[in-house]
Amino acid sequence: MVKTDQKATAQLEKPTTFDLNSYLKEQKALVETALDQSLAIGIPEKIYESMRYSLLAGGKRLRPILCLATCRLTGGSTEMAMPTACALEMIHTMSLIHDDLPAMDNDDYRRGKLTNHKVYGEDVAILAGDGLLAYAFEYVANKTDNVAPENIIKVIARLGNTVGAEGLVGGQVLDLESEGKTDITAETLSFIHTHKTGALLETSVVTGAILAGASAEEIIKLTKYSQNIGLAFQIIDDILDITATDEQLGKTAGKDLAAQKATYPSLWGLEKSQAEAEKLIAEALDQLASYGEAAEPLRAIAKFIVTRNH
Template sequence: MILTNEVQASQQATQFDLAAYLAERQAQVEAALDRSLQVIYPERIYEAMRYSLMAGGKRLRPILCLATCELSGGTPEMATPTACALEMIHTMSLIHDDLPAMDNDDYRRGKLTNHKVYGEDIAILAGDGLLAYAFEHVAIETKNVDPERILKVVAVLGRAVGAAGLVGGQVVDLECEGKCDVSLETLNFIHNHKTAALLEASVTSGAILAGASDSELQRLSRYAQHIGLAFQIVDDILDITATQEELGKTAGKDLQAQKATYPSIWGLEQSREQARNLVSAAKAELMDFGEAAKPLMAIADYITARKH
C-alpha cells in the first residue's frame, strides 16, 4: 500500500493526516470507476478497458481533481465524473506507452501490461475506447454544474491529452530516444507536456467545476506545473534506485532505452534537490488558500517522499 511510511514526512510537515485522506479518496474513486464502466457486448474490449482501469495505482489525478473542487467551494459529487475521466485518460496513456512501438514494457502496476494479456490490437483499441469514453462520461454524468463550466473542462482535458499536451510530449520523447545531447530545455518540454499537462488539468478541472476565479486558477496551475515536474524527476530517480517490486513495472527501462532523464543531466543528488525546490515553489502558490489547502500541501510533500 502507498499509505504507509512514504506519507509520514508530509504528515509531519503539515499536521494533516494524508494517509487517511488518501485512503478515503482512493476508496471513493475506486467505487466510482467500478460503477462507470461495465462489461457488455463485445465483451473483450470492455474487459480489456476494465483490466487496466481497475488495476490499482495511486489515483493521484482523480484525487487532485476532487481536492481542488472542494478547495474552491464545490463538492466531491460535482467532480467525480471528471475525476473518473482523468483516470481513464491516464490509463489510456499507460496502455499506449507500454506498447512495443513505444516503451515496450511487460509490467504495469505489478501486472502484465494490457497488450501482453489481450494482444497489441485490442490494447490499442482499449486505449482508444477509454479516451473517447472519458469525454462522454464528463458530458453525461456531471450533475448540478453550469454547462459552461462542463464545456470548459472538456476543452481543458482535450488540450491536456492532445498534441498540445501529452501527445506532443510523447512525440518529442520518442524523437530524443538514444540521443546523448538532449538539452534540459527539451527535457523540460517533454515532461511539461507528457506528465505535467494532465496533472495540471486534474488540478484546474476540479476548480473550474466549482467556479474558481481566474486568479485562483492561475495559482493552482502554477502549483500543478511545479508538482508535475517534481513528480517526473522522482519517477526518473526511482527508475534508477527502486526495484521492480517497488515500482510495479520494469526497473531501469530509461537507461536501457538510452532516454534522457533528470539524473542523467544533473545526477541523483541535484535531481533530488531540484524536486524539493519545485515542491516548495508549489506549496508557496497555495499560501493564500489557508487551511483549505492542507490536502494539496500534503500531496506536494508526498511526491518527493514516495517510493512507487
C-alpha cells in the same frame, strides 16, 4: 541535500497533523467505487474486459484525487467533480496502455500486473485505449451535475487540449524522438515531461477549480502549483527508475537507462535532481498560502510526490 535549498527543505519538513495516508486511502476508495460503476461489461465483452482490466488495475489514483481535492477547496463538491475525476483516470489509463506497447516503451508489467497487450494482444490493447479516451469525454458530458454548462464545456476543451498534440501526445512524440540522443538539453527534457506527464496533472487540478467556478486569480495560483508538482513528479520518477526495485515500481526498473533516454539524473545527477524537485515543491506550496488549513490535502500531496519511494 544541496545547502542552497534550505527553504525548500524547511517547507517539506514542517510538521502537520494532517494524516495523508488515511486521506489517500479514503479518497482512493471513493474513486475506485466510482470507476467500477462507470464502466459496465458490454458487447463485445472482450473490449470492455480489456478496458476494465487496466482501468481497475490499481495505482495511486493521484489525478482524480487532485481533482476532487481542488474542487472542494474552491467551493465545489465531490459529486460535482467525480465524473471528471473518473475521466482523468480513463485518459491516464489510456496513456499507460499505449505507452506500454512494443512500438512505444515495450513494457511487460504495469502496476505489478501484466500489461494490457500481454493479456489481450496488441490489437485489442490499442482499441481499449481508444475506447477509454472516447468514453472519458462522453462520461463528463453525460454525468456531470450541478455545474454550469459553460464550465463543463471548459473542462471538456481542457481535456482535449491536454491529451492532444499540445499536451500528452506531443510530449510522447518528442520523448520517442529523443531516445538514444546524447545532446538532449534540460529545456527539451522539461518540454517532454511538462507535456507528457505534467499536463494531465495540471489539468487534474485546474479542472477541479473550473467545475467549482473558481476565480481567475485562484486558477492562476493553482496552475502554478500543479505545474510545479507535475515536473517534480517526473523528476522523482526518473530518480526512482535508477534507485527503486521492480517490486517498488510495479514495472521494470532501469528501462530509461536501457533505452538510452535522457533523464534528469543523466543531466544533473541524483543529488541535484532531488534538490530541484524539492525546490519545485516549495514553490508549489507558496501558491497555497492564502487558503490556510483548507489546502492541507494539496500541501500533503505535494510533499508526498517528492518523498515517495514507489
